Structures are given as structure tokens and as C-alpha cells.
Amino acid sequence: MREKILLIMAAVVFSVTSYADDTEEIYASMKKFEGKWVLSPADKQEGKAAKHKVVAPLVGTDKTGMHFRIIGRGSTVQEILLPDTKKEMVTMYHCSNSFCENIKATHYCVKQNQPELLADEDASTSTTLVYNCNMETELCQSDENHIHKITHELSNGGKHLKTTYTSWKDGEYYDDIIYVFDRK
Numbered sequence: 001m002r003e004k005i006l007l008i009m010a011a012v013v014f015s016v017t018s019y020a021d022d023t024e025e026i027y028a029s030m031k032k033f034e035g036k037w038v039l040s041p042a043d044k045q046e047g048k049a050a051k052h053k054v055v056a057p058l059v060g061t062d063k064t065g066m067h068f069r070i071i072g073r074g075s076t077v078q079e080i081l082l083p084d085t086k087k088e089m090v091t092m093y094h095c096s097n098s099f100c101e102n103i104k105a106t107h108y109c110v111k112q113n114q115p116e117l118l119a120d121e122d123a124s125t126s127t128t129l130v131y132n133c134n135m136e137t138e139l140c141q142s143d144e145n146h147i148h149k150i151t152h153e154l155s156n157g158g159k160h161l162k163t164t165y166t167s168w169k170d171g172e173y174y175d176d177i178i179y180v181f182d183r184k
Helices: 002-031
Strands: 035-040 062-072 078-079 089-095 105-109 116-119 129-135 146-155 161-168 170-181
Touching: 002 078, 002 089, 002 105, 002 129, 062 170, 105 146, 116 146
Parallel strands: none
Antiparallel strands: 035 062, 035 170, 062 078, 078 089, 089 105, 105 116, 116 129, 129 146, 146 161, 161 170
């Protein structure tokens, strides 16, 4: 009986440890985004997001299009999208609880809502980080237009970033808003 209890305890400790390791790796990867990013030239952009009248003047310039910084003594990564524009948005990435069982992202959107997303450990890698809407929250279950998924894809040795904000409306996929950046 004692051996069974020890085996069960070891399995629990192992599963908690491996889960924590995954979240730590995701968070460590998120920290690698730190710094200023400029919107890549128009021929490198995908979709229509970079053609918006507020965004287009920033494309291919030296003006910051995205800025990541680590705040709270390393406890939070702050993403500022389109700083100092009418479309400025902020996403805060941090541990979901004191055990860091998951990485939570709260997106403060120009849609005037704040979807909560959680890191998708199965879809995330060291160069692609995926955050899906937390379906336990009211907004993610609603028909309201909201960001339902955020995907960050690093390439070119960490010098190129493609970020996709997937929006949902009426409970289903609505649109992908894609921005392509180069490290400043």
C-alpha cells in the first residue's frame, strides 16, 4: 500500500513538474520578444491590417509598431501594439496563478473589451507562441466581437515577428488581423 501511495505521489510530482517546465519555457520564450519592433515593409505584410489608415503611415518606417517590455521584476511581459496611435492596444502576459500552471494573456482591445487568453502548450514551440481564449470566461463564450486567439511567430533568428490576432464574432471565427514586424 505504501509503495502505491509513493508511486502515485511521484506521478503527481512528475506531472506538475513537467507542466511547470512547459509554462516556464513558454514564458522564457515570451521574454525573448523584449524590445522595439517596426512594421515590415508593405510587400512583407499579410492581409489588410497594415493598410488601415492609422497603421499604413507606420509601415516600412523606423517608428515603433510593437514594443515588448518586462515589468514587475520579471513577473509580466507587456506588449504594446501600435503605440501612440488611436489603435494602441496592450496585452499583459503573466502566470495565471502562484503555481504558474499556465501563462495568461489579458488583451486590452480597441474593441473596448478585455479577453483573457491562456497559453496553448500543445501548439506552442520555442518560436511560435499560441494563446487561446479562456472558454471559462463570459466574453470568450459570447457573441461579442473579440480577440479569440493570439499567435506570435518568430523567425530569422529572432529578428522577424508575425503576430496574428484572430477575432470571433457571433460565436465563430470572424477574421485574422496580421502584422509583420522586424526587430528594431
